[in-house]
Amino acid sequence: MRRQVSGHYDGASSWDNIEATARGGSARRSWYGNAPGGYTNLNPQMLRAMKILAKQGYSFHVTSIAGASHSRGSRHYAGLAFDVDRINGIKVGYGSPYWRKFLNRCRELGATETKGPGDSGHSRHVHAAWPR
């Protein structure tokens, strides 16, 4: 995603984070809300998992990696987490398909914190985070 869900264009969108990392740089964090600003590196295990998920046929819409405002101390700020609001073209919601299997795959690929519909604040997106 090229902008934040919040509507901010701050150079810290998931698109910006991936592009900066592909160039060998660091990923920018947002400066609003709880976000601490500055930069971080994206975790290689997380990136590898994203690539594997895509290779295995998942298409997913990444709303945030290191950018945006999350809870204080969130693993997003350390480049260890990503959020997804659409999987295989379908919006994430309690009754929607794909997201449970998607999160299972994330855990198999090393994620140690996964959240989705049914978890507080995650009714419309899934969150997968890798260990610090």
Ligand SMILES: [Zn+2]
């Ligand atoms: Zn998240």
